[in-house]
Amino acid sequence: MIRVLLADDEGMIRSALAALLRLEDDIEVVAECADGEQAVAEALRLQPDVCLLDLEMPGLDGVQVAERLNRAIATRCVVVTRHARPGVLRRALASGVAGFLPKSRGADEVAAVIRRVAAGARYVDPEIAADALSDERSPLTDRELDVLRAGRRGETTGQIARALALAPGTVRNHISVILGKLSVGTRQQAVLIAEERGWI
Amino acid sequence: MLPVIVANGVSVAMTPFHWSPAESGSAGTSPLSERIARRIRDMCHARIVLSVSSRTEPLAPAPSSAAAISLTRGVAATWWYTLTAVVFIEVALIGAWTGIVAATDFSGAVVLTIAVGGLLWCASTLLLLFDYRHRFDAGPGVPWKRLIVPFIVAVAFGAVGGWLTGSWQLAVMPLAQSVVLLNWPRGVRFRVVVAATLLLVVLAFLDSATYSLGAGVPAWLPGAYAALLPSMTVSSLWFWDVLVTLDRARASESRLAATQERLRVATDVHDLQGHHLQVIALQLELAERLLPRDPDAGMEQLRAARVSVDEARQGTRDLATRYRSVPLSDELANARDLLRAAGLDVEAVIDPGAGSAPGSALGPVIRETTTNVLRHGGGRRARLVLTRIPDAWRYEITNDMVAGGVGSDGSGGSGLDGVRRRIEEARGTLDVRAEQSEFAVVVTVPSKVEETR
Numbered sequence: 001m002i003r004v005l006l007a008d009d010e011g012m013i014r015s016a017l018a019a020l021l022r023l024e025d026d027i028e029v030v031a032e033c034a035d036g037e038q039a040v041a042e043a044l045r046l047q048p049d050v051c052l053l054d055l056e057m058p059g060l061d062g063v064q065v066a067e068r069l070n071r072a073i074a075t076r077c078v079v080v081t082r083h084a085r086p087g088v089l090r091r092a093l094a095s096g097v098a099g100f101l102p103k104s105r106g107a108d109e110v111a112a113v114i115r116r117v118a119a120g121a122r123y124v125d126p127e128i129a130a131d132a133l134s135d136e137r138s139p140l141t142d143r144e145l146d147v148l149r150a151g152r153r154g155e156t157t158g159q160i161a162r163a164l165a166l167a168p169g170t171v172r173n174h175i176s177v178i179l180g181k182l183s184v185g186t187r188q189q190a191v192l193i194a195e196e197r198g199w200i
Numbered sequence: 201m202l203p204v205i206v207a208n209g210v211s212v213a214m215t216p217f218h219w220s221p222a223e224s225g226s227a228g229t230s231p232l233s234e235r236i237a238r239r240i241r242d243m244c245h246a247r248i249v250l251s252v253s254s255r256t257e258p259l260a261p262a263p264s265s266a267a268a269i270s271l272t273r274g275v276a277a278t279w280w281y282t283l284t285a286v287v288f289i290e291v292a293l294i295g296a297w298t299g300i301v302a303a304t305d306f307s308g309a310v311v312l313t314i315a316v317g318g319l320l321w322c323a324s325t326l327l328l329l330f331d332y333r334h335r336f337d338a339g340p341g342v343p344w345k346r347l348i349v350p351f352i353v354a355v356a357f358g359a360v361g362g363w364l365t366g367s368w369q370l371a372v373m374p375l376a377q378s379v380v381l382l383n384w385p386r387g388v389r390f391r392v393v394v395a396a397t398l399l400l401v402v403l404a405f406l407d408s409a410t411y412s413l414g415a416g417v418p419a420w421l422p423g424a425y426a427a428l429l430p431s432m433t434v435s436s437l438w439f440w441d442v443l444v445t446l447d448r449a450r451a452s453e454s455r456l457a458a459t460q461e462r463l464r465v466a467t468d469v470h471d472l473q474g475h476h477l478q479v480i481a482l483q484l485e486l487a488e489r490l491l492p493r494d495p496d497a498g499m500e501q502l503r504a505a506r507v508s509v510d511e512a513r514q515g516t517r518d519l520a521t522r523y524r525s526v527p528l529s530d531e532l533a534n535a536r537d538l539l540r541a542a543g544l545d546v547e548a549v550i551d552p553g554a555g556s557a558p559g560s561a562l563g564p565v566i567r568e569t570t571t572n573v574l575r576h577g578g579g580r581r582a583r584l585v586l587t588r589i590p591d592a593w594r595y596e597i598t599n600d601m602v603a604g605g606v607g608s609d610g611s612g613g614s615g616l617d618g619v620r621r622r623i624e625e626a627r628g629t630l631d632v633r634a635e636q637s638e639f640a641v642v643v644t645v646p647s648k649v650e651e652t653r
Binding site: 089090091093094104122123124126127129130132133134135136137180181183 | 268269513517521525526530531533534535537538541542543566567568570571574575
């Protein structure tokens with residue numbers, strides 16, 4: 001019997017999927033959670049074999065939940081999403097997610113993926129992988145991305161410089177190159193673009 | 201219910217159908233439902249062929265941001281060039297006047313006043329020139345506050361210079377030049393230039409009659425130069441105007457292209473979704489009515505509706521994919537990053553000229569093979585190589601085998617079969633090599649494949 005935890009903030013989808021998965025003989029849905037925090041708490045308590053996590057949840061998203069769980073317990077996480085934003089598959093794989101599939105898959109396919117993942121394999125949906133391969137490449141260098149990352153909460157140039165052990169003038173140079181490359185006027189806009197496209 | 205679907209000028213109108221229980225009761229349900237189902241199928245087919253095949257022309261390539269930046273820099277540089285040219289003409293004229301005054305019997309103080317005052321006036325015209333740069337964006341009305349300083353300087357320099365040297369032309373020239381630099385409407389500026397030139401020519405003759413210069417000095421030089429000043433200035437500015445107009449035209453052209461693109465996407469999405477939703481609604485309605493009397497036929501319709509939903513989803517996806525294609529080298533770099541993120545040790549060798557490799561043939565191969573490595577993963581290493589060989593491109597992906605790898609569950613093979621068909625259409629070859637500890641896919645595609653994407 002594979003013990004499965006479901007986490008999705010959309011109640012209808014969660015209960016429909018739970019009902020469909022319960023029809024499978026070898027799958028037992030042990031918990032249904034409405035957000036990321038609850039999913040982490042329940043998973044730590046119940047130690048399920050597989051966690052099926054929605055990517056878009058309030059508070060912690062699916063990948064963040066998977067990251068926390070992988071550090072704490074031996075569970076396999078599968079992330080489900082309606083629309084995979086750029087960079088999210090890379091982030092998910094890096095945080096040890098064992099499966100990634102779109103919400104459009106039928107319950108029988110989800111069950112098959114749960115079985116594969118529970119058996120120790122990894123499953124990445126071909127559609128999501130194809131989308132991830134056609135992501136736009138970042139025109140910024142690693143150093144420029146560091147600068148944006150260090151300043152994403154609106155830190156001052158001085159704070160960024162201290163965080164990266166650079167001279168403030170160097171940081172200003174990097175920023176003006178970034179603004180030129182992205183054709184935007186402010187650092188905040190550059191951060192927004194980079195976050196939206198999954199570069200930072 | 202009378203759905204009418206219009207696509208590319210072809211309209212397909214469905215005849216209204218009224219379900220009457222009496223009719224169905226006597227004739228039986230299945231022939232009618234089959235008929236309707238067939239109609240739905242035909243409609244689907246005709247519609248999809250219409251909507252998709254007509255829109256496969258390649259998208260206009262978007263200008264890269266680097267090119268746009270260098271163009272913007274070029275426009276800015278041209279502005280500084282124009283500004284420098286105008287100021288240089290002015291400074292040279294002041295130099296000529298200073299020389300003339302120095303050669304004639306004037307005191308050092310007068311020479312100094314002409315030189316310093318002249319340079320001050322040149323600097324004041326910079327303010328007018330800076331305003332001129334953005335004349336196309338300037339609002340209506342005259343910015344008096346911004347004009348007052350340059351005009352006071354021009355009038356003061358003219359008055360002092362004219363009084364000290366006794367030259368009418370030097371008295372009027374600074375003001376005339378400042379007036380020429382104003383943001384005049386196109387036709388008016390021509391008249392202003394002609395008037396200023398005539399005035400300066402007349403004053404030059406007046407000067408030559410009443411005013412004698414030192415011996416050996418080419419007396420006509422400053423006079424002729426001053427008379428030419430307005431037209432030389434305006435021709436430099438005209439060059440700038442032409443450039444700005446061209447730049448605006450280019451920008452509005454690319455905006456127009458983007459708008460057309462958006463419209464096309466909107467129409468495609470609307471056509472596709474509207475059509476599929478209509479078919480699904482019809483199938484569901486049919487199922488709803490069939491279920492009480494013929495559950496099997498009703499279930500059949502429900503299954504058909506599910507298939508339609510899948511088709512709609514796939515259609516939407518295909519549409520989205522068509523509008524987001526990236527260069528092959530980016531796709532390979534993304535593949536490398538993904539495999540690295542999945543914990544593999546990745547070695548990637550990508551030919552610098554990968555941008556010219558046939559993307560429509562190689563793209564799907566890269567996608568499929570990368571997905572396979574990810575999916576059947578658990579391996580440690582992967583190697584991606586895209587190289588140019590004579591008359592062809594060679595792509596190779598190698599990864600270490602793990603138990604239960606590609607082919608053992610049947611899912612990996614079928615994906616590669618699809619890829620193989622595409623490669624063969626492009627007259628390429630695909631080899632799969634599965635050894636004890638290594639799995640490799642090697643693809644070669646002739647470099648002169650006709651791009652069909």
